[in-house]
Amino acid sequence: MFEYKIKFVSNFCKTKEQLCTKYGEKVMSVDIYLNEGIKKVITEFPIIGKILDEFNIGCTTCAEGTCFLKDIVEIHNLEESSEKELMTRISKVIFPDKEVSFPIKKRTKPASKEIKYSPPMKKLVDEHTLIKRWLVLIPKVIEYVDLETDEGLELINKGIDFIRNYADKYHHAKEEEQTFKYFDESLEIIKVIRKDHVKVRAHVKAMLEAIEQKDKEKLAEHLVAYSKILPEHIKKEDEILYPWMDRNLTTTQIGKLYSKFNEIDEEYGDSPAKHLKFIEELERKFC
Numbered sequence: 536m537f538e539y540k541i542k543f544v545s546n547f548c549k550t551k552e553q554l555c556t557k558y559g560e561k562v563m564s565v566d567i568y569l570n571e572g573i574k575k576v577i578t579e580f581p582i583i584g585k586i587l588d589e590f591n592i593g594c595t596t597c598a599e600g601t602c603f604l605k606d607i608v609e610i611h612n613l614e615e616s617s618e619k620e621l622m623t624r625i626s627k628v629i630f631p632d633k634e635v636s637f638p639i640k641k642r643t644k645p646a647s648k649e650i651k652y653s654p655p656m657k658k659l660v661d662e663h664t665l666i667k668r669w670l671v672l673i674p675k676v677i678e679y680v681d682l683e684t685d686e687g688l689e690l691i692n693k694g695i696d697f698i699r700n701y702a703d704k705y706h707h708a709k710e711e712e713q714t715f716k717y718f719d720e721s722l723e724i725i726k727v728i729r730k731d732h733v734k735v736r737a738h739v740k741a742m743l744e745a746i747e748q749k750d751k752e753k754l755a756e757h758l759v760a761y762s763k764i765l766p767e768h769i770k771k772e773d774e775i776l777y778p779w780m781d782r783n784l785t786t787t788q789i790g791k792l793y794s795k796f797n798e799i800d801e802e803y804g805d806s807p808a809k810h811l812k813f814i815e816e817l818e819r820k821f822c
């Protein structure tokens with residue numbers, strides 16, 4: 536997708552640089568850097584992390600950082616002028632003494648600062664809103680929960696039910712079993728999201744063990760770990776993954792997805808309303 540042509544101004548050559556001849560002129564390919572995980576690039580050139588921050592691309596705070604440098608611009612949908620400025624500044628860091636020129640990436644849809652979700656993506660974003668309300672309540676739940684009383688057990692069991700059946704089964708049924716199927720699941724952006732889901736499920740498993748063992752400390756530890764993964768995960772989906780998916784889905788695919796989501800909603804009946812009621816009750820109790 537990207538091709539970087541670098542005219543030689545010195546004989547300086549880095550080990551990662553590849554040298555080849557194209558159309559009779561010397562071309563230095565930066566493919567190795569472009570196909571490198573962004574975390575590794577930032578480790579080698581910390582200033583690139585700062586540059587990405589300036590463009591509101593939060594790779595420095597991303598726990599994974601495995602997206603390739605070449606995919607960062609595509610995923611974040613920068614405006615053409617911003618993309619040019621960003622990639623020029625990155626190249627000046629990697630190749631400080633080279634003159635670099637960039638071909639312009641072809642755009643199918645113009646970039647927009649304001650995110651406009653398609654109807655199915657809007658449904659997913661709305662479901663996140665309820666999950667975020669639950670995350671806010673977790674410190675209070677940890678403080679209040681007593682694994683020795685019926686009341687305490689009822690509270691935590693309802694909380695686990697929300698995590699497993701609303702946030703995971705109901706919401707992830709739409710993400711993993713429907714939306715992701717339209718994409719190449721070997722793409723780093725999908726792998727990163729799936730990894731988060733796996734991590735969350737491991738914490739839920741540990742929470743269930745902790746309840747069984749009446750181990751409040753272990754329960755609190757995994758609730759905290761869970762509540763630390765989710766905010767960044769939701770941000771990645773709302774701000775990066777869903778807009779990127781919307782840009783790459785056809786109108787027909789979006790329509791099909793929306794119909795499928797409605798079928799899932801029907802299948803789950805009043806279950807989402809029951810979970811909403813649980814969150815509202817907790818908010819009244821603790822807030």
Ligand SMILES: [Fe+2]
Pocket residue numbers: 710728732768772
């Ligand atoms: Fe997710």
Ligand SMILES: [Fe+2]
Pocket residue numbers: 659663706710769772
């Ligand atoms: Fe999600």
